[in-house]
Amino acid sequence: AQKITQTQPGMFVQEKEAVTLDCTYDTSDPSYGLFWYKQPSSGEMIFLIYQGSYDQQNATEGRYSLNFQKARKSANLVISASQLGDSAMYFCAMRERGSGGSNYKLTFGKGTLLTVNP
């Protein structure tokens, strides 16, 4: 079973509107972290936002907020007031304590390609 599921291969949004990118996760570890990264066409991975499993409040970073619904195991990214520069691939990722290999391993979803239209 996939640990991170991003069901939207592609999304379109009009400039200045808000958009929600979906992410659901699967883990039995009570301690975990959820990340969102942005990957422009240049290939770099840009850290956007982090949510810890014990955090009571939803994380926010500027125009980015993470809608964390623990019972539903979802961690959707909300981008407010979209800009043309937001057009990129967006990856959701999870870090668990791990039972083997690296305890700091990030497991990534397949990504959502966001296109912002003028």
Added chain:
Amino acid sequence: SAVISQKPSRDICQRGTSLTIQCQVDSQVTMMFWYRQQPGQSLTLIATANQGSEATYESGFVIDKFPISRPNLTFSTLTVSNMSPEDSSIYLCSVLRGSSYEQYFGPGTRLTVT
């Protein structure tokens, strides 16, 4: 945040040769990692680079194919050995600093094997 540089930024290599990728961080970090992103795919962890000892490899990756060094707290190398076209990918260095949860990535090395 951390400033991470990688060399080379891209390369085109012949089948059967090897390429060493360097990762340099602007300050000491606790953990360094190497990830691979195959064309059109997500990222997969290759290994954790351990300072002064052998790297910890994930399932499906072996030291003979991807030898890794980490001589100090700011530098690591990944070698892709005996390359084949299937090794064509973006290779990314990633770091974790202290007890921070934030994990940062370098700009990546885009490798094409012909």
